[in-house]
Amino acid sequence: MTKDTEKSPTEIFWIEMTNITFQWLMTEIMDRFSRKEKTFITTPNPEILNKTLKDKEFKHILQKSDFATPDGIGLYLGYQILKYNNIFMRILILPYAGFNILFRKKYLWEKYGDKICGSDVTLALLDKANEKKLKIAIIDPKQSLIDALSVEKQRIQENFAELFGSKYPDIDYKLIIYDGDDKKVYETIKKENIEIAFSTIGMKKQEVISSNILQNTDCLIALGIGSSFDYITGFQKRAPAKYGNNWFEWLYRLIVNPWRWARFKRVYNAIVVFTFNVISKK
Numbered sequence: 001m002t003k004d005t006e007k008s009p010t011e012i013f014w015i016e017m018t019n020i021t022f023q024w025l026m027t028e029i030m031d032r033f034s035r036k037e038k039t040f041i042t043t044p045n046p047e048i049l050n051k052t053l054k055d056k057e058f059k060h061i062l063q064k065s066d067f068a069t070p071d072g073i074g075l076y077l078g079y080q081i082l083k084y085n086n087i088f089m090r091i092l093i094l095p096y097a098g099f100n101i102l103f104r105k106k107y108l109w110e111k112y113g114d115k116i117c118g119s120d121v122t123l124a125l126l127d128k129a130n131e132k133k134l135k136i137a138i139i140d141p142k143q144s145l146i147d148a149l150s151v152e153k154q155r156i157q158e159n160f161a162e163l164f165g166s167k168y169p170d171i172d173y174k175l176i177i178y179d180g181d182d183k184k185v186y187e188t189i190k191k192e193n194i195e196i197a198f199s200t201i202g203m204k205k206q207e208v209i210s211s212n213i214l215q216n217t218d219c220l221i222a223l224g225i226g227s228s229f230d231y232i233t234g235f236q237k238r239a240p241a242k243y244g245n246n247w248f249e250w251l252y253r254l255i256v257n258p259w260r261w262a263r264f265k266r267v268y269n270a271i272v273v274f275t276f277n278v279i280s281k282k
Contacts, residue, residue, distance in 0.1 A: 019113035045072035046274035069116035
């Protein structure tokens with residue numbers, strides 16, 4: 001192969017990440033949509049990939065993706081390290097890999113493909129849906145109302161028409177409050193003739209139900225997007241470009257919401273645990 005056509009390996013823990021640019025991805029998704037081809041999109045991050053090491057079902061679900069886009073700084077560390085089979089070499093290369101992440105982003109993007117966040121895919125699809133007046137569904141979890149965050153999230157759901165509908169006036173949308181009844185979700189999607197389904201119900205659950213929606217309905221695009229709609233409705237603030245562009249969105253979230261201690265565990269898993277798993281992977 002020539003240098004221009006050579007593709008570097010982007011497989012991590014038996015999950016093949018899609019080595020592409022963001023622009024190419026969105027063009028391909030909409031081309032498939034116009035051909036009425038079903039598209040299952042996942043956005044694996046280090047936490048998700050850690051989970052697949054112990055959860056074979058989750059691994060198989062991700063392997064079914066039409067596009068698995070890299071959503072996290074750690075994946076680019078993994079790409080660089082996993083091309084070496086020797087653990088000693090993986091440890092030796094670690095400082096260089098970290099240097100590339102901090103100072104050679106363009107090089108990594110060209111070599112391994114763009115870093116593509118679920119929130120970016122969500123916003124791009126919503127713009128397309130608004131432009132083409134498509135029918136979408138947002139599958140959001142039912143709230144327990146046992147803490148202030150849950151109460152606030154329910155308030156967001158109750159005012160969703162104002163918070164979301166005003167921003168995307170030409171989208172025909174259905175907010176589905178998920179209570180664990182998958183069959184009810186499928187029936188609603190069929191009844192409403194939904195074309196794109198966004199699931200926000202949490203890691204693994206959202207990927208499983210997205211895959212099943214495509215199998216059980218005529219919906220054409222399905223994806224799990226975590227907290228992406230929280231940025232749109234104002235429930236969470238997205239990191240400024242200087243954080244996101246330098247891959248430190250997690251740091252911004254800790255600064256803005258230091259009381260959400262669960263974030264520290266997530267950062268630890270995404271950086272320390274994931275790096276250990278990558279180095280020690282056989």
